[in-house]
Amino acid sequence: MKTSDVTALILLGALWGASFLFMRMGANEFGGMALAGMxxxxxxxxxxxLLTRTRLTEMRTHWRDIAIVGIANSALPFVLFSFAAQSLPAGVSAISDAIAPLLVALSGWMLLGEKLNPMQASGLVIGFTGVVWLVAGTVGFGGGTHAMGWAMAACLGANVCYTFGAHYSHRRLRSGVTPLSVATGSQLAAAVLLLPFTVWMWPTRTPGWSAWLAVLGLAALCTSLAYVLFYGLMARVGASRSMVVMFLIPVFGVVWGLVFLHEPVTLAMAGGCIVILLGVALTTGLVRLRRNRGPVPNEVAVEHP
Incomplete structure (x- = not known):
């Protein structure tokens, strides 16, 4: 990878990691639904x-499939992660986001008949062991057992949505539509879907300036700019190498939470993060990139917040 690609990869990890910081900053004042909608x-x-004539034509032709991807990869995960941010530390939410590739591989094997080699199967077992470790150590975190449990369930639900969206877009939008058209169209679909709910559930008390800055960061940096970086990176270096960002999101999420919100780094967070990322490395084949230059059998690019 060129230096510019490595720089884009690190910036992308920093932006997607910061999305959990911004959600944590704005969720309590906006509420989960209004924050996701904004x-x-x-x-x-x-x-x-980004709405060029060519992209508008592609979105008009494939509007149903793009709308479904927008619901699965943007609207629902935004709501679920924003809900979780009202109870979970930013670092814990960021770590949970790393399980999406594990769910993609598992669902591909169970539902779509995709084969797993022994290394990938081992990665699934290791990765989900890390998930159990993280969940067990987080539920009851700070005494909020009930709220934490529902928040962790919301994070899991968001990753299930990503899994469906990844498989659906991989099979329905691989030809005849460019990735940036999917990204742009899916955001428009998510905005249209969430607009009435945002108005309906708008907070009675006007959010403060820090919450508005968090919304601006989420929308402009962590979503719009991040998608442009992600699809540009995939076009230059391929999906396999782009998946390295999965290792950076939890790290940056934990660091931003520690630096700006003074969130503690617990044993459950550190241990769960390490084990989950080891499982992701084995499952996605990232540990074999130098030896295996072909595509991973069940490789699907997963979008993230």
Whole structure:
């Protein structure tokens, strides 16, 4: 990878890791639904300059499939992660986001008949062991057992949505539509879907300036800019190497939470993060990139917040 690609990869990890910081900053004042809606609406507005005539034609032709991807990869995960941010530390939410590739591989094997080699199967077992470790150590975190449990369930639900969206877009939108058209169109679909709920559940008390800055960061940086970086990176270096960002999101999420919100780094967070990422490395084949230059059998690019 070129230096510019490595720089883009690190920046992407920092941006997607920061999304959990911004959600944590804005969730309590906006509420989960309004925060998710403002993120989607803001990202859609920022994506308007990308609406070329060719992309508009592609979105009009494939609008149903793009809308479904927008619901699965943007609208629902935004709501679920924003809900979780009201109870979970930013670092814990960021670590949980790393399980999406494990769910993609597992669902591909169980539902779609995709084969797993022994290394990938071992990675699934190791990765989900890390998930159990993280969940067991987080539920009861700070005494909020019930709230933490529901928040962890929301994070899992968001990753299930990503899994469905990854498989669906991989099979329905691989030809005839460019990735940036999918990214732009899906944000527009998410914004349209969440707009009425955002108005309905708008907070009675006006959010403070820090919460508004968090919304701006989520929409402009962590969503609109991040998707442009992600798809550009995939076009230059391929999906396999782009998946390295999965290792950076939890790290940056924990670091941003520690630096800006003074969140403690617990044994459950550190141990769960290490074990989950080891499982992701084995499952996605990242540990064999130098020896295996072909595509991973069940490789599917997964979008993240």
């Amino acid at each position: 993120r989607a609406i803001g990202a859609a507005i920022c994506s308007i300059p």
